[in-house]
Amino acid sequence: MDTSQTGPGASEPPDVASEARPSRRERARAATIEEIKETALRLMHEQGRTDLRFSDIAREMGMTAPALYRYFNDRDELLTAMIVDAYDDLGDKVADAREAVDPEDLPGRFYAVAAAYRAWANRDPQRFALIFGLPVPGYIAPEEGPTTEAAQRAMMQLKAMFLDADQRGMLGSPIIAQAHPSLHKPAKDEDEVMTPAGAGPLPPEFFQACLTAWSMLHGFVTLETYGHFSFIGPEGRDALFDTVVRLTAITSGYPWPDS
Amino acid sequence: MDTSQTGPGASEPPDVASEARPSRRERARAATIEEIKETALRLMHEQGRTDLRFSDIAREMGMTAPALYRYFNDRDELLTAMIVDAYDDLGDKVADAREAVDPEDLPGRFYAVAAAYRAWANRDPQRFALIFGLPVPGYIAPEEGPTTEAAQRAMMQLKAMFLDADQRGMLGSPIIAQAHPSLHKPAKDEDEVMTPAGAGPLPPEFFQACLTAWSMLHGFVTLETYGHFSFIGPEGRDALFDTVVRLTAITSGYPWPDS
DNA sequence: GCGAATAGTTATGAGCCATAACAGATGTGA
DNA sequence: TCACATCTGTTATGGCTCATAACTATTCGC
Structure with a gap:
């Protein structure tokens, strides 16, 4: 086969916006x-x-x-493209949800982000599986490839919310305040990707809290999406979700109204 | 085809131990x-x-x-068998880990259970995916079939630990103490499956705490197993795991030493 | 308009699931 | 003991998929 074909998803040469008109x-x-x-x-x-x-x-x-095959060299390449799209879409939906809420209403934004994450998974279980499962059994994600970057872009959303709260001086103290040294600086490269421009670094205990928050939220969503909570019924799941979100915020030191 | 063949995994007639010798x-x-x-x-x-x-x-x-095909009617049937085995194995390993720790040392048992869950997933990512992912893309789990039962058997381990702590009067108060009505009685059928014989019912707020605990733990384990925490390195992951376990116990009202 | 690149087609091969038809081994009853 | 039924394996076959090859028609740029 003519392998020199215009790289399928491989995109045009890296010169950013030179070739003005896309022919x-x-x-x-x-x-x-x-x-x-x-x-x-x-x-x-x-x-x-x-x-x-x-x-x-x-x-x-x-x-x-x-x-x-003129557009994708093989099935894995199409899958990779779809995984990247899925990450981007998840990131977009979460960001949209966050920005739809009054910037002053931090708890509201937190809940909105969590709810968007959950809703995305429920609406699109296949795509969720694509991202967070072993997607297709034989599929092997290109090490350090586009999917990894896409994942980090999507997850930046969560970190950004903690950064914002921190800059507003609204962050309390996470229940677990000590953070292991290896969490003190989240590696050079990743930090660049995960930190929005112009923001100072996130204190390590909050970086840690951010990861545990993601774990909690993701755990609930995964279990629900794959039907492992079906035995408690829809209202039970909604209630459990609210509990998880509250718990997540409270334990992270993220601002949350008393109840 | 002769569909009347001796059911593959279908096991012998239900008379428990009558046909003494398995020919x-x-x-x-x-x-x-x-x-x-x-x-x-x-x-x-x-x-x-x-x-x-x-x-x-x-x-x-x-x-x-x-x-x-003499032993399994098709690929799904083999998969189902392997899923059931995986659940059983997970349940066994978790139970073994729990019972290897002094019954008086509740925090120790809690940590052991969580660590066993994590270790099982890390050692056996494929099986973990089989259980907790969309296992094989085309595979459709038999509704209310053997896999559902197996899942509940495995998850009973966690509930049992809370029950034990409750019976010893060692349970504190979970951070979120209110539980939605629909969590007050976890459905008749499931309750029979999930409650070990001779134990009283678990108070609803602890049933809820049990579910959130599972979410937290499972969230961390899933993300780690599928490589989404690779960017923080092995020690970082170990530290994060400890944090998650502590957080899980503390928020659930499960006994945990002050630190 | 002409040559080259592009986007499609049919033809083909290898691999897998699943079934059918057949054959050897094994246990059972007259 | 021997014939028969059952069980366990084989080879042969059909249909489907991924992927490539070889070929054709269209379209773009000059």
Whole structure:
């Protein structure tokens, strides 16, 4: 095969915004790539499974399967693209939810973020599995590749909220205030990715609190999404979620109204 | 096909221990089933993936693929068996860890249980994914089938620990003491499954605390197992785990030494 | 308009699930 | 003891998927 084809998801050369106009063909190509991913996502939802059949996607698009190889070198490449999209979408939805709440209302923002995380998972269990499960059994995530970066971008949302509260001087004291030395500086590279520009560093005990908060929230959401809480019914789950969010905020030193 | 064959995993008639001697052939059959499952598990580990190829398993056993259909009607049935085994193994390992610690040392037991849960997941990420992920994309768990029961059996371990502490009058007050009505009685059927014989019911606020505890612990373990904490390094993860366990106990009202 | 790159097609091969048809081994009853 | 039924394995086959090859039509840039 002609492996020198225009790299599928590989994007254009890194010169940021030089090639001003994306040429008619390039736009068509981008549109097709988009359509492929949308079709794949729709099929995931309809079939309730995270594996993809090129033949299904192609048929749905009125094409034949081999044509898809013009856009993605193999199934893993399509999957990687969908994982990156999923991370981005999760990050966007969470950010939207946060910004929809009055910036002064810190508890409101905290709850909104948690609820958005949960809602995203419930609405889109397949995509959630894609990100946070062993997505497709045989799929091997490219080490240090695009999925890792995407993950960190998405998770920055949570850290940002703690940073914001810290800058406002609204952070109390987390229940566990000591933090292990290795959490004192969250590695150089990652820090650049995870810290929004212009913000000072997050004190280590809050970085730790941020990670435990993520654990709590994620634990509930995962268990719920995969049906392990089905035995307590919908209202029970809603109530449990509220409890988890409250508990998360309180234990982290994040501002929360007395009750 | 002759669907009336001796049900593969379907086990013998329900009369408990009547057919005293499992006839030579039945023993051979059981041994083969066991070998199949062991081989499948080994391949999962070696290949790092949760999908199984009958051809691989058979080749590994010096057989041909169609022979496996004498023991499992299809791949899903083998998967279901492996999921049930995984739950049982997880439950066993957690129970062993708990009972290895002095019954008076409640914090020690709590930590041991959490550590066993974590260690099991780290040692066996594929099996963990089998249980707590969307295991194999196309796999559909039999509604209300053996996997559900197995899950509840395994999770009973956690509840049992709270019950024990309660009976010793060692439970403090969880940080969130109110529990939603729907958590007041955890459904009739499930309660029978989840409550060890001879124990009184667990007060609702502790049932709730038990669920949040599970969420916290599970959240950390899931994120760690799937590599989402790789950026903080091994010591960081160990430290974070200790923090999570402490936090879990403290917030649940479970006895924990001051520090 | 012409040549080159692009986007599609059909044809093909290898691998896997699953079933069918058949054959050897094994245990059972007259 | 021997014939029969059952169980356990085999080879043969069909249908489906991923992936590549070889070929064709379209479209873009000059």
